[in-house]
Amino acid sequence: MLTVEGLVAGYGGSVVLHGVGFSVQRGEVVALLGRNGAGKTTTLRAVVGLVHVHRGSVRFRDVELVGRPPFEVARRGIAYVPDDRRIFPDLTVEENLQLARYASGREGPWDLERVYGLFPALRELRHLRGTQLSGGQQKMLALGRALMSNPELLLLDEPVEGLAPLVVRQLEQTLREIRQAGVTILLADQNLRFCRRIADRGYVLDKGTVRLGGTLQAITSDEQTVRQYLAV
Amino acid sequence: MEVFAYQGLIGLSSAMYLWLISAGLTIIFGVLGVLNFAHGSLFMLGAYLGYTLYGLVGVPFGLAVLGSMATVAVVGAGVERGLLRPLYGLDPSYQLLLTFGLVLFVDDLAKLIWGGVFRIPPIPEWLQGSVTLFSRPYPIYNLFLIAVGLSVGVGLWWLFDRTWWGRAVRATASDREMAAALGIRTPTVFSSVFMLGSALAALGGALSTPVRPVAPGIGAAMIVQAFIITVIGGLGNLRGAFAGSLLVGVLSSYGTLWFPEFELFFIFAIMAAVLLVRPQGLFAR
Numbered sequence: 001m002l003t004v005e006g007l008v009a010g011y012g013g014s015v016v017l018h019g020v021g022f023s024v025q026r027g028e029v030v031a032l033l034g035r036n037g038a039g040k041t042t043t044l045r046a047v048v049g050l051v052h053v054h055r056g057s058v059r060f061r062d063v064e065l066v067g068r069p070p071f072e073v074a075r076r077g078i079a080y081v082p083d084d085r086r087i088f089p090d091l092t093v094e095e096n097l098q099l100a101r102y103a104s105g106r107e108g109p110w111d112l113e114r115v116y117g118l119f120p121a122l123r124e125l126r127h128l129r130g131t132q133l134s135g136g137q138q139k140m141l142a143l144g145r146a147l148m149s150n151p152e153l154l155l156l157d158e159p160v161e162g163l164a165p166l167v168v169r170q171l172e173q174t175l176r177e178i179r180q181a182g183v184t185i186l187l188a189d190q191n192l193r194f195c196r197r198i199a200d201r202g203y204v205l206d207k208g209t210v211r212l213g214g215t216l217q218a219i220t221s222d223e224q225t226v227r228q229y230l231a232v
Numbered sequence: 233m234e235v236f237a238y239q240g241l242i243g244l245s246s247a248m249y250l251w252l253i254s255a256g257l258t259i260i261f262g263v264l265g266v267l268n269f270a271h272g273s274l275f276m277l278g279a280y281l282g283y284t285l286y287g288l289v290g291v292p293f294g295l296a297v298l299g300s301m302a303t304v305a306v307v308g309a310g311v312e313r314g315l316l317r318p319l320y321g322l323d324p325s326y327q328l329l330l331t332f333g334l335v336l337f338v339d340d341l342a343k344l345i346w347g348g349v350f351r352i353p354p355i356p357e358w359l360q361g362s363v364t365l366f367s368r369p370y371p372i373y374n375l376f377l378i379a380v381g382l383s384v385g386v387g388l389w390w391l392f393d394r395t396w397w398g399r400a401v402r403a404t405a406s407d408r409e410m411a412a413a414l415g416i417r418t419p420t421v422f423s424s425v426f427m428l429g430s431a432l433a434a435l436g437g438a439l440s441t442p443v444r445p446v447a448p449g450i451g452a453a454m455i456v457q458a459f460i461i462t463v464i465g466g467l468g469n470l471r472g473a474f475a476g477s478l479l480v481g482v483l484s485s486y487g488t489l490w491f492p493e494f495e496l497f498f499i500f501a502i503m504a505a506v507l508l509v510r511p512q513g514l515f516a517r
Contacts, residue, residue, distance in 0.1 A: 048413050074415035086410040088403045095399055102396045103403075104415035149415060 001026045001184055002047070002153060007056035009046040015054065016042040018208040024153070024186050029179055031195040031216065032188040033230055034205035040188035041083065043205070044155045047186075048080045049073045060153070074104055079151035083158035085142040087130035093141055094126040100148035108150025109181065115144040118174060136167055147178065154178065156187040160194050172198055192230060196220055204229050234366040239489050240482055241365060245374035247481020248381030252436030254458040254465075254473040255388065256429030262468030263405040263425045266316060266327050270334035271433055272455030277338060278304045278434025279446040280346055287353030287441065300438040301431040308430025309423050316426075317419075335455075339448045348447065355442040377439060384432065385474055392470070401425060405468070460499055464506045466513030475514055479506075 002024040010016040017039050024030045032040045045051040047058050049070040058065040065073055074080075079100075088096055097115060116123040119140045125133060133141060139159070146154055159175075160168045168191075175198055179185060189195055195202060196216045204212040204219060206229045212219060219225060257271045278300045286296035311334065319326045354360075355373050362369035392398035404411040404421045412418045436454075440446070461480050465472020480499055487498035506514060 050409055050413060069419075070409070070412035071415050071417050074413055080413045082410070082413075086407055088406050088410070090402045090406055091399060099396070099399050099403055099416075100414050103400060103411070106415075145414070 001061060002186065003057075003059045004043070004047065005057045005059075007043070007046055007058065008054040009042060009051045009056070010054070011042075011051065016051075016208050017046065019056065020205070020208065020210055021056075022203045022210060022213060024184060026152075026184055027179070027182070028201065029175070029185045029187070029199045031199035031202040032186070032205055033190065033192070033195060033202050033219070035190060035229065038205040038229075039208040040190075040205055041157055042208075044080065044157050044186070044188055047073075047155060048078060050080075071103075074149060075106065077106065077150075077152035078155060079104075079146035079149045079153070080155045081142045081146045081157060081159070083161060085135075085138040087133070087138050087141055087145075089129060089131040092127055092129055093122055093133070096130055096141060096145050097122075097148050100145045101150070104149035104151075106150040110147045110150045112148075115147055118147070118177065119144050136163060139163065143174075147183070151183060153184045153186065156185065156189075158189055159187055160189060160191050168194060190230070192220060192226070234368070235489075236486075238366040238368050238370070239485050241370060242374070243482035243485025244478070245377045245481075246485060247477045248377045249436045249440055249454075250457055250461055250481050251381050251474055251477035252384060252439075253433050253454055254461040254477055255384065255470060256432035257455075257458045258462045258465070258468055258470060258473040259388075259432075260426055260429040261462065262470075263401055264312075264316075264320075264422050265324075267324070267331075268429075269328060269331035269455060270311070270338065270451075271331075271429070271458060272451035272453070273335050273338035274304050274308060274430045274433040274451075275437040275454045276342065276446065276448070276451035277307065278437030279441050279444075279450065280342055280437075281434070282438025283350060283353065283441040283446055284346075286356075286438075287350075293356040293359075293442075297435065297438040301434045304434035304437075305427040305431040308426045311430075312423050312426035317422075335451060338451065342448045350446060352445055353442055359442075373443060380435075380439065384435070388470060397424075457499060460503045462513075464503055464513060466516030469513065469515045472513055472515030 004023065005021045007017050007020040008015060020039065020043055032043060034040055042051055046053055047065065049065065049068055053066045056066065060076060060078060063076065091099065097112060121137065122140055122144055125137060160171060163171065175185065199216050201214065202216050202219050203210050204225060211229055212225055253271065253275050257268060260266055260268050281300035281303055282296050285291040285299050286293050291299065315330055316327065319330060359373045359376050362371045392402060400416045401421055404416055404418050408418050457480065461476035462473055464479065465476035480502060483502055484495060484498050488495050491498065
């Protein structure tokens with residue numbers, strides 16, 4: 001579904017990614033692992049078109065995405081949930097959600113009812129402005145907003161960062177439901193235990209390159225890799 | 233007492249020109265982050281086009297105003313797409329230089345096409361005459377201006393608060409990267425906002441033709457006042473621009489009555505007073 005090859009990308013003059021390559025099959029949950037600064041966020045942003053790509057290719061359902069503006073990537077079915085949530089502060093919870101559906105122009109099973117079904121708390125908060133929510137609530141809203149665009153591929157940056165253990169458990173369940181609904185997921189997180197429970201395969205990033213790819217089990221049982229690239 | 237109320241009403245109608253021009257200025261700044269020096273020139277262009285269509289060609293007044301707005305909106309789109317777009321992401325001083333250059337360019341263009349100062353065409357028949365307010369004759373045209381200004385205010389509120397276009401614009405204004413990642417065509421949002429702002433400036437200009445002379449240089453005079461108003465109200469804030477226009481329009485109307493020699497000083501004094509109390513402007517968050 002998504003094939004990334006030889007991706008060289010960065011901000012301004014500095015290069016952060018030095019030839020990243022990986023792939024995601026339809027229906028999979030794939031994790032990008034690695035420490036802070038390894039290039040996980042930049043990789044996700046490069047897929048969406050928010051980072052300047054110097055070289056390399058990002059193919060999504062056989063269409064080259066490099067060089068296309070972010071709004072076109074979104075309309076093709078890739079939704080991005082940034083680690084800092086980026087809720088629109090001027091809009092209410094419900095407007096945030098509906099705008100995503102309106103903006104993407106994509107029809108599909110995800111609508112307000114279904115997102116509220118997944119996150120009942122958001123229904124209670126629907127008339128509040130984005131800034132009035134707690135950090136955890138904003139995370140839910142950012143995820144719900146992404147689903148409202150009826151994506152085929154969901155990009156999640158640090159989905160469990162800063163969440164309480166109980167909330168992390170809930171999020172795991174939610175992500176399983178989203179996956180069962182037919183949405184493919186690519187996530188970036190350094191929480192190995194969380195990734196092991198949720199992801200099928202993973203790639204270990206370090207200094208802007210992929211060091212290793214494989215099943216989460218294979219990666220986590222490789223003590224050398226864990227110590228060298230993943231241990232905090 | 234009656235003098236006071238009457239002079240306030242006079243100020244209210246001149247506040248409407250200020251409102252129409254600063255509304256566009258503040259919207260464009262709020263969404264695109266561009267401080268458009270040439271916004272006053274769009275007002276002037278709107279005035280010249282309104283004058284030409286209505287006063288010279290003889291098109292009905294309403295149509296002349298609409299024609300002027302549409303033309304200036306297209307000019308605005310051209311400026312945004314052709315000239316400003318390559319400068320996004322560069323230092324803001326480039327935008328200031330470019331838009332300041334446009335002021336000079338449009339002024340000279342106006343001199344070339346329309347020459348110097350014009351006579352003022354008569355007020356359209358259906359807006360002539362006056363009503364008695366506070367024992368004094370108050371021009372119907374001024375009432376018309378107030379009605380248009382308030383309608384534009386309601387219209388803009390509806391547009392930004394109640395339509396999906398408006399919500400997409402607000403989302404783009406607060407976070408253009410995330411807006412784009414959700415599928416909003418941000419370049420189109422930029423162009424349409426610039427067109428809307430330009431059309432509002434042209435509306436103000438075209439409405440001024442039957443009562444104020446249009447000449448090269450009025451653009452610069454208007455932009456100074458519009459800048460002051462948007463700063464008073466809070467840059468990028470529409471309600472602030474409305475309140476600022478009323479404040480400046482009404483107070484400078486009293487100023488011209490009682491201290492005619494200090495008219496311009498008066499406006500700056502208002503700005504200084506507001507900024508001393510609220511440096512971020514009246515309505516900024």
